[in-house]
Amino acid sequence: MRVKAFFLLLCVLTLPTTSLAGNKTIYGLNENVGLPDFGLEVEAKLDTGAQTASLSARDITRFKRKGESWVRFYLAVDSAHAHPIERPLARISRIKRRAGDFDPEEEKTYTARPVIELDLCMGKVKRTIEVNLTDRTAFQYPLLIGSDALTRFGALVDPSRTFIAGKPGCLNESDADE
Template identity: 70%
Template sequence: MRSKPFALLFCLFLLPGLSLAADKTVYGLNEYAQLADFDQQVAAKLDTGAKTASLSARDIKRFKRDGETWVRFYLAIDDAQSHPFERPLARISKIKRRAGDYNAEEEKTYTARPVIELAVCMGSTLRTIEVNLTDRSAFQYPLLIGSEALKRFNALVDPSLKYAAGKPGCATDANSAE
């Protein structure tokens, strides 16, 4: 009989955590993402171990426009358009190099990558996230969504699921992206 009050107190202790989890959207390890700015749908890998998001791009060049730094690039995706995209440079990200990617002679343990802001839709949620640009054509997924972007999506990732959110279905108004 004495265990019932303890069990009740324990359940009450868990309630705040459950309500926080109820506000989250469950996504799978892989999801379809609509790149609203580029009218392109891609498969994405959700990676809680990565901090930043990465988009597959090639021929990445920085240039000046009206005194600001911009980036011109092509999407490195099989069915992507053949014309370049131009976006303002948000910042430069320093990405840690993996052991196999490290050259002791260079003495650099990181790679500098340009970062842009991009409107992305997963399921019915549209958010503007920061993505760094790098050639991911050797990888299965052209878009990797890291923990900072997952926070913006208020996401819980269940690695046992794939494409849990279904096809993207967001309104195209990027102003609604938080």
């Protein structure tokens, strides 16, 4: 009798957690992500410890076009992307520097990075998210997806699994979830 009561109590206590997770999609620590604006698929690291998303870019230049702030950059994901990309600048983000990255002469504890809006898709889900541009060529993954974007995707991350969402559906299909 006591075991049944304990089991029943355990079931009742986990019920709210189960219902909250019901609207979420489980993704792995790494996923294939589509960048439909560029007709490209890249491997990404899903990082709940990072707030923002970062895309590997090089030769990043800010400029004005008709009084508006824009950014020009080259994708730094492979050697095939040798043409410049121009996008409206959404904002400038301040990324906290790590202790080893801090230069006392600069007296800044952050790095300013340009941010653009970009469509991303994981599995069949497509969302527009903010992505900061930085050179990630020293890292294994050209795209890092932080908690802000993961929230927009309704994501739960299972770090024990990888590439569980499958190929991004929005690169070949026009009916990806908006």
